[in-house]
Amino acid sequence: MKRTLLAAALLVAMTAYAQPKPPPAWHQGKPPALADSKLAPLPGRMTETPASEIPINKLKLPKGFAVEIWATGMPGGRAMARGDKGKIYLGTRGIGRVYEVTDDGTRRSVRVVVDKLVQPAGVAMHGGSLYVMAINKVLRFDGIEGDPGVAPVDLTDKFDLPPEQHHNWKYIAFGPDGKLYVPFGAPCNICEPPKEYAQIRRYNADGSGKEVIATGVRNTQGFTWHPKTGELWFTDHGRDWMGDKGPEDELNRMTKAGLNFGYPYCHAKGVLDADFKRADGCEGVTLPVSTLGPHAAAMGVIFYTGSMFPKEYQNTMFIARKGSWNRTVKFGFDVVNVRPSKEGKKASVKPFLTGFLEDAKAGKFWGRPAYLLQMPDGALLVSDEQMGAIYRISYVGKK
Amino acid sequence: MLLRFTGRWAWLTALFVSAAGAQSIPERLAQCAACHGAEGVSAISGTPSLAGQPELFMENQLVLIREGVREVAPAMAAALNGVKDADIRALARHFAALKPPPPAGKPDAGTARRARELSRKAHCGSCHLPDFSGRDQIPRLAGQREEYLLEAMRAYRDNRRSGGDTIMAASLYGIADADLQVLARFLARLP
Structure with missing residues (x-):
């Protein structure tokens, strides 16, 4: 063990010596074979896409399900949080806005709640307040559903946010314990992360009581709690530049606080890292319940507990996969239905909503499903970050 | 540099602020041309050429500037104040279709x-x-x-x-x- 550590330290020191300037964060670990690769992050749109330009008819679902365009006009809209009065709030990244969607029963209207923020991806409702988390700011809007003009309370100082930006846009949610769960991604593709990163923390709602509850988490952009066990389940993005096969994204289950989920040494179901090599890299690591596909960008995850869908879907999971960029043949761009085994140790993954990806080889796609929300009537809302739209999936029976 | 812009282009800022909301696309393009060049090729130091830029890049940058997320010279920010998405898309299409700027000589x-x-x-x-x-x-x-x-x-x-x-x-x-x-x-x- 000692020798391994020494070797690892030497390797790190040698790497540091040979490479005084770190390669770009997203590019770290790119092997020579991929040196001439033209893969690049996929382009997102920042202007409104009218419903008439959304090819909703291209979407496919299992028999008996229907999909419709529910709301448009929210460029970059992704994570959704629903208030008690039915208003829905959406976070964004680049465009810096948080949207509010109001449903009058037949039509949806959209307004911007706050703008000019640095990637305000995190939105959550708790006790009638909207919590917004940007990379460098935390705001709370009290009673916003009834008081649209309410001035936010700035909670930033309470949350001890570290400075790095890469992978530090956030998905946030309140757990059954009333605490706010917040991820801090690795500030790179692959690196030995500084101690404030590659982890999930939880806080009291006011920002006090900070606690690191999981480590070795590269970049989780979605989590939820099992309706019966109350355990936290989360998706995590696998690293880039290790080829088309993976390592695959993960679906993890946190049975208790303090577990290590492997980054940067151990990926997917026990794949050792190509750059941070350690023979015992997977020792003591909690492996995922299931993998979710290579570079799939698994995002939002929910357990379905509604009464609208057929019984077989009860307590199964839906996961949105925004789709790959770091892969020559594209993968994902769908919503999958995931059914964990009774013991929760493995799971089946089946396509549910498809049709966003038109040509995997040519990299042609039109939408990128990102997050999911179960409505009180049991319908499933899906946000499409590419189109700035929300779709509604309902069960209409076998007609 | 920002300060200099404020002084020198103050009249232009005022013009844009008053008129940015309700202009036709040709009027907007004439404004663009004042700094970015008639064919989208800039002759002004510190002002980029826009000709031949990818359409989506143009769209995204115009939105980021309008939103105040990307900070630029006040005259530029003012010119985009309140401009609708549809107009932004039209401007982006226009500049993307122009012939890219000629190279500034040959590199040694x-x-x-x-x-x-x-x-x-x-x-x-x-x-x-x-x-x-x-x-x-x-x-x-x-x-x-x-x-x-x-x-x-x-x-x-x-x-x-x-x-x-x-x-x-x-x-x-x-x-x-x-x-x-x-x-x-x-x-x-x-x-």
Whole structure:
């Protein structure tokens, strides 16, 4: 063990010596074979896409399900949080806005709640307040559903946010314990992360009581709690530049606080890292319940507990996969239905909503499903970050 | 530089603020041309050429400037105040369809060699493409004004560029001024 550590330290020191300037964060670990690769992050749109330009008819679902365009006009809209009065709030990244969607029963209207923020991806409702988390700011809007003009309370100082930006846009949610769960991604593709990163923390709602509850988490952009066990389940993005096969994204289950989920040494179901090599890299690591596909960008995850869908879907999971960029043949761009085994140790993954990806080889796609929300009537809302739209999936029976 | 703009272009700012909300596309384009050149090729130091930029890149940058996420000279920000998405898309389409700017001469052999070496190390061509023509949300670099390229790269490197994705800042991390100058000189001279 000692020798391994020494070797690892030497390797790190040698790497540091040979490479005084770190390669770009997203590019770290790119092997020579991929040196001439033209893969690049996929382009997102920042202007409104009218419903008439959304090819909703291209979407496919299992028999008996229907999909419709529910709301448009929210460029970059992704994570959704629903208030008690039915208003829905959406976070964004680049465009810096948080949207509010109001449903009058037949039509949806959209307004911007706050703008000019640095990637305000995190939105959550708790006790009638909207919590917004940007990379460098935390705001709370009290009673916003009834008081649209309410001035936010700035909670930033309470949350001890570290400075790095890469992978530090956030998905946030309140757990059954009333605490706010917040991820801090690795500030790179692959690196030995500084101690404030590659982890999930939880806080009291006011920002006090900070606690690191999981480590070795590269970049989780979605989590939820099992309706019966109350355990936290989360998706995590696998690293880039290790080829088309993976390592695959993960679906993890946190049975208790303090577990290590492997980054940067151990990926997917026990794949050792190509750059941070350690023979015992997977020792003591909690492996995922299931993998979710290579570079799939698994995002939002929910357990379905509604009464609208057929019984077989009860307590199964839906996961949105925004789709790959770091892969020559594209993968994902769908919503999958995931059914964990009774013991929760493995799971089946089946396509549910498809049709966003038109040509995997040519990299042609039109939408990128990102997050999911179960409505009180049991319908499933899906946000499409590419189109700035929300779709509604309902069960209409076998007609 | 921002301050100088405020003074020199104050009249223009006032004009834009009063009229930005309700102008036709030709009126807007005439405003663009005042600084960015009639054919989208800028003759003003510090003002970028827009001709031949990818359409989506133009769209995204215009939105980021309008939203106040990307900070620019006040006259530019004022010109986009309240402009609707549909107009932004029309402006983007217009500039994307123009002939890219002519290169500012030919790079000397030493500059070209060094620049290609730097670009290989920083993986510039992976996103901007090997001929630096850009694509989708990623800008064209070939033929852009040299001093504009240099300042843009410095701003990214020093975390002064607001509204950029985290990737570009990380891509230029630790590269010396002298090397950025070589890159800018080279890129400005590419067709």
